[in-house]
Amino acid sequence: MMKKLVVYYSQSNGNTKRIAEMIAEKIGADITEIDTVVPYTGSYDQIVRQGQEEVNRGFKPQIKEIEKNPGEYEEVIIGTPTWWYTMAPAVLTFLSSADFAGKKVAVFQTHGGWPGHTLKDMKSLCKGADIMSEKAIQFDSTGGNRLETPLDEIENWISGL
Ligand SMILES: Cc1cc2nc3c(=O)[nH]c(=O)nc-3n(C[C@H](O)[C@H](O)[C@H](O)COP(=O)(O)O)c2cc1C
Known part of the structure; x- marks a missing residue:
């Protein structure tokens, strides 16, 4: 069986974590979290x-070393x-330094109704990847x-991964 890894970042409510765990459980993948070295603090509005300020300047926060090595997965x-119509800065850091040559990659975002250009931005950073799907x-x-x-729409998508 193909070795699969789910990598996610989740900050506000664990929404992205919830979907990532659903995927990992359904397809029998390993799962690992991206986290920033400096935590975000303050209210939701803050x-x-x-x-917004970080996305506008293309800020790439330092992230902790992730627990799994994507290099070992197919x-x-x-x-x-979604942060201001694109990926969260922590994911920008992760994708900017990862090498996906020869791997199958799927990308997903959670959002509150304004998905923006998040998936397009993510795909363009997955250098060398064979992008198989997005959601x-x-x-x-x-x-x-x-x-x-x-939920059945999500499960349908997951079953194709
Ligand atoms: C800094 C920030 C910016 C956001 N920008 C957007 C946005 O542009 N479009 C949108 O639909 N939702 C936006 N949201 C809402 C989140 O994308 C949404 O609640 C997401 O599911 C949170 O996932 P999490 O709980 O895994 O962090 C934003 C939230 C935050 C904290």
């Missing part, structure tokens, strides 16, 4: 503003929350944790 599934998954528009995309 983090939204800090995120298929890598990468998930991010935008919507949670509620107030930044909360209510899933809006129907």
Whole structure:
């Protein structure tokens, strides 16, 4: 069987983590989390503003070493929350330094109704990858944790991974 790894970043409510865990469980993949060295602190609104400033300047925060080595997997599934119409800065750091040559890659985002150009931006950073699929998954528009995309639609997508 092909070795598969789910790599995700999740900050606000664990929305992206929830989907990542669902994927890992359904397809029998390993799972590992991206995290920043410096944690985000403050209220949701403060983090939204800090995120805007970081996205605008293309900031790449330092991230902790992830626990699994993507180099050892044939298929890598990468998930991010949407931050200002693109991937979260931590995922920008991760994708900017990773090498996906010869690997199958799938990307997904969680968002609150404004998906922007996140998946396109992620795909363009996966150098050398064979992009097999992508999925935008919507949670509620107030930044909360209510899933809006129907579960069977998500499960359908997962079964093709
Ligand atoms: C800094 C920041 C920026 C955000 N920008 C967007 C956005 O551009 N479009 C959108 O639909 N949701 C946006 N959101 C909402 C999150 O993408 C959404 O709640 C996501 O599911 C959170 O995932 P998490 O709980 O895994 O962190 C933003 C949230 C934060 C904290």
